[in-house]
Amino acid sequence: xxxxxxxxxxxxxxxxxxxxxxxxxxxxxxxxxxxxxxxxxxxxxxxxxxxxxxxxxxxxxxxxxxxxxxxxxxxxxxxxxxxxxxxxxxxxxxxxxxxxxxxxxxxxxxxxxxxxxxxxxxxxxxxxxxxxxxxxxxxxxxxxxxxxxxxxxxxxxxxxxxxxxxxxxxxxxxxxxxxxxxxxxxxxxxxxxxxxxxxxxxxxxxxxxxxxxxxxxxxxxxxxxxxxxxxxxxxxxxxxxxxxxxxxxxxxxxxxxxxxxxxxxxxxxxxxxxxxxxxxxxxxxxxxxxxxxxxxxxxxxxxxxxxxxxxxxxxxxxxxxxxxxxxxxxxx
Numbered sequence: 001x002x003x004x005x006x007x008x009x010x011x012x013x014x015x016x017x018x019x020x021x022x023x024x025x026x027x028x029x030x031x032x033x034x035x036x037x038x039x040x041x042x043x044x045x046x047x048x049x050x051x052x053x054x055x056x057x058x059x060x061x062x063x064x065x066x067x068x069x070x071x072x073x074x075x076x077x078x079x080x081x082x083x084x085x086x087x088x089x090x091x092x093x094x095x096x097x098x099x100x101x102x103x104x105x106x107x108x109x110x111x112x113x114x115x116x117x118x119x120x121x122x123x124x125x126x127x128x129x130x131x132x133x134x135x136x137x138x139x140x141x142x143x144x145x146x147x148x149x150x151x152x153x154x155x156x157x158x159x160x161x162x163x164x165x166x167x168x169x170x171x172x173x174x175x176x177x178x179x180x181x182x183x184x185x186x187x188x189x190x191x192x193x194x195x196x197x198x199x200x201x202x203x204x205x206x207x208x209x210x211x212x213x214x215x216x217x218x219x220x221x222x223x224x225x226x227x228x229x230x231x232x233x234x235x236x237x238x239x240x241x242x243x244x245x246x247x248x249x250x251x252x253x254x255x256x257x258x259x260x261x262x263x264x265x266x267x268x269x270x271x272x273x274x275x276x277x278x279x280x281x282x283x284x285x286x287x288x289x290x291x292x293x294x295x296x297x298x299x300x301x302x303x304x305x306x307x308x309x310x311x312x313x314x315x316x317x318x319x320x321x322x323x324x325x326x327x328x329x330x331x332x
């Protein structure tokens with residue numbers, strides 16, 4: 001359908017809806033709800049066939065106004081916090097799988113760079129991890145307890161210190177997104193190289209398995225959530241770089257808001273990672289099977305909540321929306 005014909009066919013509905021939003025006219029709730037659904041359908045159509053047109057911009061503005069009014073007057077449910085983690089955040093995060101993949105690939109790439117550099121440059125590990133840490137670890141290896149670093153502090157103090165430090169790193173990864181994403185990618189680079197150097201150091205000493213089965217007890221969640229914080233930083237950067245149909249300021253605000261929601265989702269996982277490092281990792285005498293079970297369970301938790309569950313929930317929402325449209329069509 002030509003754009004002019006599309007506008008002519010629907011402009012009366014749009015004007016009625018706009019007047020209702022401006023409180024110039026009063027409509028029954030059912031009628032207002034029906035118009036809102038039509039407006040969002042028209043917006044989807046305009047985005048597909050009239051991309052960048054004034055019609056798309058107008059409908060996007062109209063739908064945004066309606067959305068803001070709905071959620072401004074909506075009473076917050078008592079279980080709002082639970083609903084955030086159960087539904088609101090996963091549905092939001094579905095749309096940021098690409099940013100998550102980019103943060104993951106950048107981190108993995110520089111972890112490999114760190115391992116490769118350590119293998120080809122003898123002093124590289126010391127330049128990354130520091131002489132103090134390397135010398136201390138070499139002494140622990142000689143004493144027959146290479147993972148003794150995880151036993152030096154009290155359990156609670158270590159849990160608290162590690163959790164605060166990890167949250168600090170994550171906040172840096174997110175906030176540095178304001179540097180057009182370059183700062184976020186730098187944090188991914190730095191932490192990736194550090195991890196690669198760290199693991200190669202133990203590999204060179206013939207302790208790759210001993211280090212991996214110990215470190216990844218807490219590291220599976222810890223590293224995963226730092227990558228997710230990198231995703232949040234890229235979301236912030238995208239809000240500045242790619243405003244789409246929004247003004248750049250409005251797009252920036254949305255990037256900040258959605259990035260903060262991603263950061264909020266990571267808090268329980270940082271607490272879990274800190275607990276594991278403070279109270280569990282130190283037990284290097286635990287059976288390999290137990291360590292592997294914790295690592296696999298941690299990985300499954302992260303993959304389910306940040307990848308699988310958002311996809312499942314989005315598909316369910318799409319199916320429900322389609323069923324509603326079909327029902328409306330059958331009744332009309």
